[in-house]
Structure formats: C-alpha cells, structure tokens
Amino acid sequence: MAEEKVVVKHVLLAKFKDDVSPKTIEELIRGYANLVSLIEPMKAFQWGTDVSTENLHQGFTHIFESTFESVEGVAEYVAHPAHVDFAGIFLSALDKVIVFDYKPSSLP
Amino acid sequence: MAEEKVVVKHVLLAKFKDDVSPKTIEELIRGYANLVSLIEPMKAFQWGTDVSTENLHQGFTHIFESTFESVEGVAEYVAHPAHVDFAGIFLSALDKVIVFDYKPSSLP
Numbered sequence: 294m295a296e297e298k299v300v301v302k303h304v305l306l307a308k309f310k311d312d313v314s315p316k317t318i319e320e321l322i323r324g325y326a327n328l329v330s331l332i333e334p335m336k337a338f339q340w341g342t343d344v345s346t347e348n349l350h351q352g353f354t355h356i357f358e359s360t361f362e363s364v365e366g367v368a369e370y371v372a373h374p375a376h377v378d379f380a381g382i383f384l385s386a387l388d389k390v391i392v393f394d395y396k397p398s399s400l401p
Numbered sequence: 402m403a404e405e406k407v408v409v410k411h412v413l414l415a416k417f418k419d420d421v422s423p424k425t426i427e428e429l430i431r432g433y434a435n436l437v438s439l440i441e442p443m444k445a446f447q448w449g450t451d452v453s454t455e456n457l458h459q460g461f462t463h464i465f466e467s468t469f470e471s472v473e474g475v476a477e478y479v480a481h482p483a484h485v486d487f488a489g490i491f492l493s494a495l496d497k498v499i500v501f502d503y504k505p506s507s508l509p
Contacts, residue, residue, distance in 0.1 A: 301452065302449070303453075304464065306414070319509065322509045323509035325509075326507070326508070326509040327509075337507070338507060339505040339506060339507050340505070341410070341503025341504050341505050341506055342503060343501050343502060343503060344409065344472055344502045344503060344504065345411075345475075345501055345502035346472075346475075346476065346502075347500050349499060350499060350500060350501050353499065353501060356412065356503050358505070364454075367454075368454065371454070371455060391414065391457060391459045391461065391499070392453055392458060393451050393453055393458050393464055394451060394452045394453035395448075395449025395450060395451060397447040397448070397449050397466070398448060399434070399445070399447050400434070401427070401430045401431035401434040
C-alpha cells in the first residue's frame with residue numbers, strides 16, 4: 294500500500310523585514326533548502342515568490358513548502374537541532390510569518 | 402520539453418467566520434473542488450485543515466491549493482464566470498483570507 298502513505302505539507306508564508314537585503318534573503322533561502330539534506334524526515338522542499346494579481350497576498354512575499362510523511366515527521370523536524378538553529382536566524386529576519394501544516398486531499 | 406513546463410501554484414489560506422456551520426463549510430469545499438471540472442486552466446485541486454503544532458498558523462483553519470500551467474491560466478481562472486460566482490459566495494463566508502501565487506522552485 295505504498296501509494297496510500299500519508300503526506301503532510303508544511304507551508305510557511307513569509308514577509309521579510311524591510312532592512313533585510315536581497316543577498317541575505319538569498320542566503321536564508323539557501324539555508325532553508327539545505328535542511329532537506331540535514332533532516333531525514335524532510336522529504337522535499339520548494340519555494341517561490343508571489344506572482345498573484347488579486348491583491349490578497351496581505352504583504353507576504355515568499356512561500357516555502359516542505360513535505361513530510363507524517364505529523365511525527367514534522368515534529369521531528371521542528372525539534373531537530375539543524376532546524377532549531379536555522380529557525381532562530383530565519384524567523385528573526387521576518388516581519389510576518391504563517392506556518393500551516395496539512396494532509397492534502399483532493400476530495401471535498 | 403514537456404518536463405519543462407511552468408507550473409503556478411495558487412494557494413488560498415482561509416479562516417471561516419464563526420457563524421458558518423460545518424455543513425456550509427463542507428458545501429463550500431465541494432464547490433471549490435468542483436471548479437476543476439468547470440475551468441479548463443485549473444489542472445488540480447487539493448485542500449486540508451491545519452494540523453500544525455508550532456502555533457504560528459495565525460488563526461487560519463483551511464488551505465486550498467490549485468495548480469495552473471501559467472500565470473495567464475490563473476488570470477483566466479480568476480475572470481471565469483464560474484469562479485466569479487463561487488468566489489462571491491466563498492469570500493463572504495471568510496473572516497480572513499490570503500491568496501498567494503507562485504512558481505515552485507526547489508533550487509535556492
């Protein structure tokens with residue numbers, strides 16, 4: 294039943310502080326992406342900047358989505374020293390943040 | 402170069418108003434999912450409720466992610482009568498909403 298395994302998506306919306314330089318933002322994104330190679334339960338990572346036109350992005354500029362195979366996997370990630378170290382630096386560069394975890398379903 | 406085609410993810414975070422019943426929420430989710438069959442550029446749909454433990458979800462309770470093949474596809478979706486009709490009903494049931502579109506990249 295390999296096809297049936299649970300996936301948990303970990304979504305982070307970010308607005309960087311105005312005084313954080315593009316170079317620093319690039320380094321932080323690189324640091325975030327690098328967690329995939331350091332934290333076993335983190336299975337995938339993707340990110341992007343807002344290209345919406347509906348003007349409902351509420352000032353958020355970046356999104357980060359990582360993939361786990363269980364909520365326990367997310368908990369292991371959150372508690373992992375590599376994440377704790379990175380999160381301390383990353384969160385201090387943000388003006389606004391939302392973190393949302395969910396198990397994707399295509400069914401209503 | 403079929404593998405190179407652009408994907409645009411359209412993410413909506415929602416907090417329903419307190420007086421919106423679970424039954425109405427279910428109907429709204431069904432209506433959202435049904436847009437896939439009505440609007441050609443909308444290629445996929447998934448949703449979920451928050452299962453995060455970091456307490457950074459800022460009150461948001463639901464996430465909806467739909468997939469397009471271009472930003473023009475998103476624009477076509479936004480302007481489509483089926484979306485306009487549904488969005489009028491859906492947004493009126495929400496306390497808070499964020500809409501964020503992005504082209505996912507796994508590279509820093």
